[in-house]
Amino acid sequence: MPEIMDRIKEANRAVTTGIDDSAVKHWVTVYIMGKGYRVPADITIMQAMEYAGYRFVRGAGCRAGFCGACATVYRTAGDWRLKTALACQTRVEDGMFLVQIPFTPAEKPSYDITKESLDGTPLLKYFPEVARCVACNTCTKACPQDLEVMDAIQAALRGDLEEVTELSFDCIQCGLCAMRCPAEITHYHVAQLARRLYGRALPVPQHVLARVEEIEAGKYEEGFQKLLSMSREELYKKEQREKGGLATRDASRVTRNGQGEG
Amino acid sequence: MPNVARHPSRVTRHALPYFPGCALKDQAGHFEASAMAAMEALGWELSELPRWNCCGTVYSLASDDLMRHLGPVRNLVRVQELGESRLITLCAMCYNTLRRSSQFVGADPERLERINAFMDEEPDYQGGVEVLHLLQFLRDEVGFEEIAAKVKRPLDGLRVAPYYGCMLLRPREVGIDAPDSPGVMEGLLSALGAEPVDFPQKAECCGAYLTVTDPEIARERVEGIVSAARRAGAEIIATSCPLCQFNLEHHQADDASPVTRHASPVTVVYFTQLLALALGVPGDKLGFERLRFDPRPHLAERELV
Numbered sequence: 001m002p003e004i005m006d007r008i009k010e011a012n013r014a015v016t017t018g019i020d021d022s023a024v025k026h027w028v029t030v031y032i033m034g035k036g037y038r039v040p041a042d043i044t045i046m047q048a049m050e051y052a053g054y055r056f057v058r059g060a061g062c063r064a065g066f067c068g069a070c071a072t073v074y075r076t077a078g079d080w081r082l083k084t085a086l087a088c089q090t091r092v093e094d095g096m097f098l099v100q101i102p103f104t105p106a107e108k109p110s111y112d113i114t115k116e117s118l119d120g121t122p123l124l125k126y127f128p129e130v131a132r133c134v135a136c137n138t139c140t141k142a143c144p145q146d147l148e149v150m151d152a153i154q155a156a157l158r159g160d161l162e163e164v165t166e167l168s169f170d171c172i173q174c175g176l177c178a179m180r181c182p183a184e185i186t187h188y189h190v191a192q193l194a195r196r197l198y199g200r201a202l203p204v205p206q207h208v209l210a211r212v213e214e215i216e217a218g219k220y221e222e223g224f225q226k227l228l229s230m231s232r233e234e235l236y237k238k239e240q241r242e243k244g245g246l247a248t249r250d251a252s253r254v255t256r257n258g259q260g261e262g
Numbered sequence: 263m264p265n266v267a268r269h270p271s272r273v274t275r276h277a278l279p280y281f282p283g284c285a286l287k288d289q290a291g292h293f294e295a296s297a298m299a300a301m302e303a304l305g306w307e308l309s310e311l312p313r314w315n316c317c318g319t320v321y322s323l324a325s326d327d328l329m330r331h332l333g334p335v336r337n338l339v340r341v342q343e344l345g346e347s348r349l350i351t352l353c354a355m356c357y358n359t360l361r362r363s364s365q366f367v368g369a370d371p372e373r374l375e376r377i378n379a380f381m382d383e384e385p386d387y388q389g390g391v392e393v394l395h396l397l398q399f400l401r402d403e404v405g406f407e408e409i410a411a412k413v414k415r416p417l418d419g420l421r422v423a424p425y426y427g428c429m430l431l432r433p434r435e436v437g438i439d440a441p442d443s444p445g446v447m448e449g450l451l452s453a454l455g456a457e458p459v460d461f462p463q464k465a466e467c468c469g470a471y472l473t474v475t476d477p478e479i480a481r482e483r484v485e486g487i488v489s490a491a492r493r494a495g496a497e498i499i500a501t502s503c504p505l506c507q508f509n510l511e512h513h514q515a516d517d518a519s520p521v522t523r524h525a526s527p528v529t530v531v532y533f534t535q536l537l538a539l540a541l542g543v544p545g546d547k548l549g550f551e552r553l554r555f556d557p558r559p560h561l562a563e564r565e566l567v
Binding site for chain 1: 318333
């Protein structure tokens with residue numbers, strides 16, 4: 001057990017742990033939930049919060065802009081606009097007021113996708129509030145993925161599953177659109193249902209079925225077990241070997257999340 | 263899958279920016295399909311407006327609730343982005359909402375300024391886009407004589423009651439015709455060889471959305487309208503509004519309906535279905551099978567299908 005506890009402790013170490021303040025040349029002041037902190041310039045909002053002493057239990061995930069867990073709202077000095085971003089992808093600015101939104105409260109309706117009609121009807125059945133959209137476009141402005149969210153909701157309103165799917169494909173479900181919507185729509189749940197319906201309406205992809213069969217038959221079991229049993233150092237060496245000696249990364253600069261620092 | 267028509271956004275000489283609205287992409291797909299086919303036969307293309315959104319149904323009467331005008335104004339911005347100055351509508355409700363909203367912001371620069379300020383970094387609406395209903399375009403630009411000259415399959419005295427409802431005529435400022443005694447659909451139907459049937463209820467309300475909250479009222483409205491059309495000798499009712507079309511069908515189909523207690527239901531078509539049929543578009547492309555009461559027996563009697 002002690003070994004596991006050490007590993008958990010190590011995994012929870014903030015990425016900014018160990019920064020030598022005397023090495024930092026540029027500083028900015030940010031206000032996290034109203035309290036001012038001086039933090040190194042050029043770090044991300046998430047790193048700044050960790051530098052200030054916060055530890056994330058929720059509101060942090062992949063740290064690479066893919067998982068949508070670190071939705072953040074902020075304002076910058078001299079600007080009335082309420083801005084939105086992913087904390088792991090956005091650098092701090094001097095005079096920034098910010099808070100992280102660890103979760104967007106929204107009921108997720110349960111449905112049996114095999115029993116729904118493959119057209120637009122289920123969208124309005126489960127999400128009648130879609131018809132409250134006034135086309136204000138606030139959702140689109142809130143999207144950290146720069147998706148045309150309002151267009152997707154408008155397509156949902158007229159039952160165009162293909163258009164909703166195309167427009168929402170890169171949605172990471174951070175929930176910022178839903179938090180900003182004056183019509184109280186939960187865009188990401190609507191779009192997810194549309195993609196599921198559309199996916200079912202498409203022809204069954206034979207290559208995917210074949211791959212699922214391979215996986216279920218255990219094709220990758222051995223490889224995964226081997227990877228899982230390797231230590232961090234071994235994994236790093238393996239990565240270097242596979243790069244064929246072309247790697248130039250300095251092992252000491254690799255942080256626990258695999259991102260280079262500094 | 264919803265069958266989504268994809269049209270080139272580039273507007274050619276005979277192409278007209280066209281606003282479908284949600285109903286025409288769903289329950290009223292045959293309204294759109296028949297209109298497109300008819301316009302093609304007349305040498306025009308209805309070119310779907312790129313990135314359109316819901317018209318804003320229903321037009322907001324609260325003069326200070328500018329938020330409700332964002333939807334309609336945004337559609338007018340899309341027309342502006344094409345470098346065009348007019349927008350054709352088919353759905354009577356969309357026509358009414360878009361036209362009134364364009365007049366609302368056009369009448370007061372301060373309103374428009376506030377809407378543009380709210381949209382912030384998006385392009386401003388400069389004003390000046392004219393919202394037209396297809397019936398206006400057919401009457402004023404194509405001309406009924408021209409249409410009559412292109413009729414390939416005259417409707418042979420088919421007795422059609424044109425039903426206008428509210429949205430094409432009221433309020434007066436957006437009416438496409440005289441609110442009390444409209445004649446534009448009669449003119450069109452005559453050009454197609456049909457016999458327009460006049461009846462006093464042609465501009466009365468069908469009950470609209472009361473069909474959801476208080477269906478009895480809508481049923482009474484429909485009873486009055488359909489019975490009057492039948493008494494006047496109509497074989498078919500023609501409309502331009504998906505909501506009227508729904509109500510007129512729905513409240514005749516109900517078993518408890520007084521409308522059909524003593525007589526068979528009257529079929530309710532979109533005017534574009536008759537227009538396209540007369541212009542020679544094959545009857546099987548006009549979505550007659552999607553109507554609750556099939557008009558094809560009436561049409562077959564005259565060898566139109």
